[in-house]
Amino acid sequence: MSTEKQYSKLEGNYTYVGFDIDTTGRRLIDEIVHIAAYTPDDAYSQYIMPLMNLNPVARNRHQIRVITVGFFRMLKSMQTYKVIKTKTEIAAIMEFLEWLEKINGEKDGVILMYHDQPKITPYMLIEKMKKFNLFERFKKTVKSFVNGYDLNNFAEKGKGLKYLTLSANFKVHADQLNMNVKEPEDFEGCAAVRAKLSYEICKLISYEGEQKELDDKQVLEQMNRYISAKANPIERELDELVEMEESISRQTDMRDIFLTYFSTSRYHRRRALIFRRSLADIKIDKTKLQEIWNNEKREGLEKIVKTLESIKEEVDREELVNILEHHFDEEKKPLKPLVRNGNSNRNRNHMRRRNSRSHKDGRGSSRSNSRRPNRNNSRRRMSHREEMNSKTGMIHKDQQQEYDHANNVAAAN
Numbered sequence: 001m002s003t004e005k006q007y008s009k010l011e012g013n014y015t016y017v018g019f020d021i022d023t024t025g026r027r028l029i030d031e032i033v034h035i036a037a038y039t040p041d042d043a044y045s046q047y048i049m050p051l052m053n054l055n056p057v058a059r060n061r062h063q064i065r066v067i068t069v070g071f072f073r074m075l076k077s078m079q080t081y082k083v084i085k086t087k088t089e090i091a092a093i094m095e096f097l098e099w100l101e102k103i104n105g106e107k108d109g110v111i112l113m114y115h116d117q118p119k120i121t122p123y124m125l126i127e128k129m130k131k132f133n134l135f136e137r138f139k140k141t142v143k144s145f146v147n148g149y150d151l152n153n154f155a156e157k158g159k160g161l162k163y164l165t166l167s168a169n170f171k172v173h174a175d176q177l178n179m180n181v182k183e184p185e186d187f188e189g190c191a192a193v194r195a196k197l198s199y200e201i202c203k204l205i206s207y208e209g210e211q212k213e214l215d216d217k218q219v220l221e222q223m224n225r226y227i228s229a230k231a232n233p234i235e236r237e238l239d240e241l242v243e244m245e246e247s248i249s250r251q252t253d254m255r256d257i258f259l260t261y262f263s264t265s266r267y268h269r270r271r272a273l274i275f276r277r278s279l280a281d282i283k284i285d286k287t288k289l290q291e292i293w294n295n296e297k298r299e300g301l302e303k304i305v306k307t308l309e310s311i312k313e314e315v316d317r318e319e320l321v322n323i324l325e326h327h328f329d330e331e332k333k334p335l336k337p338l339v340r341n342g343n344s345n346r347n348r349n350h351m352r353r354r355n356s357r358s359h360k361d362g363r364g365s366s367r368s369n370s371r372r373p374n375r376n377n378s379r380r381r382m383s384h385r386e387e388m389n390s391k392t393g394m395i396h397k398d399q400q401q402e403y404d405h406a407n408n409v410a411a412a413n
Helices: 056-062 089-104 121-132 135-142 150-153 168-174 191-205 216-230 236-255 255-262 266-281 286-306 314-328 341-361 367-369 375-392 397-412
Strands: 015-023 031-038 042-046 064-069 074-078 110-114 140-145
Touching: 015 056, 015 089, 015 216, 031 056, 031 089, 031 121, 031 191, 042 191, 056 064, 056 397, 064 089, 064 191, 074 397, 089 110, 089 121, 089 135, 089 341, 110 191, 110 216, 110 341, 121 135, 121 236, 135 140, 140 150, 150 191, 150 216, 168 191, 191 216, 236 375, 255 266, 255 286, 266 314, 314 367
Parallel strands: 015 110, 110 140
Antiparallel strands: 015 031, 031 042, 064 074
């Protein structure tokens, strides 16, 4: 989120740290399960035992899950199938803060660098520091958060990089500097790997498109000169966090408007989230929408929807207006989305393709094989039929034709 408030620029000599976290979900109420940080001289990595289980998306992304053995809950890796050593949340947070204070030394503070498009990472860390009354101590050490995607935008070279993995992102920046490096193959679901990649990418961005032969001290001076000029003080993150919480409150207030969408398919739930977030970002809540409907009816809703920059398609705007109108108009029922049973169609098409392949390969199912005529059985039936005809004196149709033809030839002669 962006604010119109002007913030003072950072001046001084700072310590730059790559940083990332693994969480049980992507909401502010979710928990941190892995906190990691990286510098060329030192690194920090610690797993935390959460009170809640990871949601399916987080479990697949990080390849870790919570298991229960007897009365004990443990964190287990889905890659190595080993139990991970963990600490409590308060112990890990305090240990991380002590580590930041140690590596900062006598410098003016720490700048944490990360790569996260929705910017959930710094907000969750700030919330945890506030939870344990450690934020004032944290603010004395950490002076700013820097999102690597924002640095890409400043350099005007990062358009589209947000859709790449961090390994591919790193390779793109290295190629721009004509550096011969391989794309890292480490598992990016781990916070420690992403923390290191975040540091390396920000370091390459600080070269400003020109390859230079610098020692470690000169690299730090270059990063300090470039990144600190783009960074904003931590007060900005606090203001954006307040705005985010207010936006979430407005979205929660509008949930019943999109209730029919939330109770259908995943596609329509995602659309409802986009619609609701777009209204909340311009500080529109359910009360204001009710006032607009009472005063201007549908025309007022159309004016509001046209101001939504995140919804550009006219079809989507028309759909959102219809949802709002059906909710506030007492004579109409809530608008229900049209859900097509695509899964059954896909299964039906899959069965057709499989049957066609099996017939081509001669590998049908038992049912299809039972319907297919067997040549051996047919020959047996024919021989049996001829034997019975010879015994009973009955003549087969084909034999009768042969006899008639022979009689006609004899009569002609």
